[in-house]
Amino acid sequence: MSVSLTRYLVEQQRSKGHIPSELRLLLEVVARACKGISHAVNKGALGGVLGSAGSANVQGEVQKKLDIIANDVLIEANEWGGHLAAMASEEMDTIHAVPNRYPQGEYLLLFDPLDGSSNIDVNVSIGTIFSVLKKADASTMVRESDFLQAGTRQVAAGYCVYGPQTTLVLTVGDGVAMFTLDREQGSFVLTQEDVKIPEDTQEFAINMSNMRHWAAPVRRYVDECLQGKEGPRGKDFNMRWVASMVADVHRILTRGGIFLYPWDKREPGKAGKLRLMYEANPMSWLIEQAGGAASNGSARILDLEPAQLHQRVSVILGSRHEVERVVRYHQETAPAA
Ligand code: AHG
Ligand code: MN
Ligand code: MN
Numbered sequence: 001m002s003v004s005l006t007r008y009l010v011e012q013q014r015s016k017g018h019i020p021s022e023l024r025l026l027l028e029v030v031a032r033a034c035k036g037i038s039h040a041v042n043k044g045a046l047g048g049v050l051g052s053a054g055s056a057n058v059q060g061e062v063q064k065k066l067d068i069i070a071n072d073v074l075i076e077a078n079e080w081g082g083h084l085a086a087m088a089s090e091e092m093d094t095i096h097a098v099p100n101r102y103p104q105g106e107y108l109l110l111f112d113p114l115d116g117s118s119n120i121d122v123n124v125s126i127g128t129i130f131s132v133l134k135k136a137d138a139s140t141m142v143r144e145s146d147f148l149q150a151g152t153r154q155v156a157a158g159y160c161v162y163g164p165q166t167t168l169v170l171t172v173g174d175g176v177a178m179f180t181l182d183r184e185q186g187s188f189v190l191t192q193e194d195v196k197i198p199e200d201t202q203e204f205a206i207n208m209s210n211m212r213h214w215a216a217p218v219r220r221y222v223d224e225c226l227q228g229k230e231g232p233r234g235k236d237f238n239m240r241w242v243a244s245m246v247a248d249v250h251r252i253l254t255r256g257g258i259f260l261y262p263w264d265k266r267e268p269g270k271a272g273k274l275r276l277m278y279e280a281n282p283m284s285w286l287i288e289q290a291g292g293a294a295s296n297g298s299a300r301i302l303d304l305e306p307a308q309l310h311q312r313v314s315v316i317l318g319s320r321h322e323v324e325r326v327v328r329y330h331q332e333t334a335p336a337a
Helices: 005-014 021-047 065-079 208-213 216-230 245-255 276-289 320-333
Strands: 052-056 062-064 084-089 107-115 126-134 156-162 166-171 177-182 187-192 203-205 258-261 293-295 315-318
Touching: 005 021, 005 177, 005 187, 021 065, 021 107, 021 126, 021 156, 021 166, 021 177, 052 065, 062 065, 065 084, 065 107, 065 126, 084 276, 107 276, 126 245, 126 276, 156 245, 156 276, 166 245, 166 276, 203 245, 208 216, 216 258, 216 320, 245 258, 245 276, 245 315, 258 320, 276 293, 276 315, 293 320, 315 320
Parallel strands: 084 107, 203 258
Antiparallel strands: 052 062, 107 126, 126 156, 156 166, 166 177, 177 187, 258 315, 293 315
């Protein structure tokens, strides 16, 4: 018998007491929005959704039409339900409070509406990443500072990958579950529960074109992987780099591996490329819930106290033993640096 996302969430609420009904509604609404985005993605050129929008976001990145479409779909879907106080997005400079005409709830939703923008026009997997926090004080007006909570405070996190299949991956703190979109039924169906990442791996994901800019510990790690059987690791490694974090993380949740988007010396003042609140925190929680690890090289990502909504972070996540090794290499070179 197939289990729908709705049923999964009701069971999480009923028997396990993991989620209040407001959060259940929120997750259903996010899933519905993802269905809408999936539909737009599938239409591609026929729907006029490819190409650049001609604008830039707060990070100075050129926005694609789908970045904006996905952002709008998520906002419209989530505004009126009464479950949210506000939303924050990689594609919006400031937070979007729920308008006065709707009731305000206590949850905060953060998202990267369209991850992997460079892959949209070339028909390669892209996705939506989301994170849910709770407003600490329900009685005050919502402010940006309400969002500045460590990843450990997330109450739900997930992503939807738009690839050969549309797959929604979710955690509410009780392991990781995967749902596949059944297009005939129009619903997400549970296709894997209790996802576990193997502790060891022979597959790494990193943008190798930045190698000359990396810090010594990252170079050492990748260099040893490249030496294969003949090197200190004594085994061959394979490399994969989709350039959509959703797709790379989905592969790791499915068969293991390690993903790195490290700090590099081109812009030493910038912690990395990926964003803590929209990308690193939700993905790190999913990875940890599946038995993996996530670090910035010196600290657990989920423990980082954010100072800014759009802040960046260095990301190393995936199979536990490999992530621990990279962290160890950072510790070993720390005194010299
Ligand atoms: P976004 O499309 O939301 O800006 O994120 C893109 C990110 C991430 O998905 C991916 O891992 C990385 O950027 C790809 O970067 P490269 O261009 O260095 O491959
Ligand atoms: Mn992204
Ligand atoms: Mn994005």
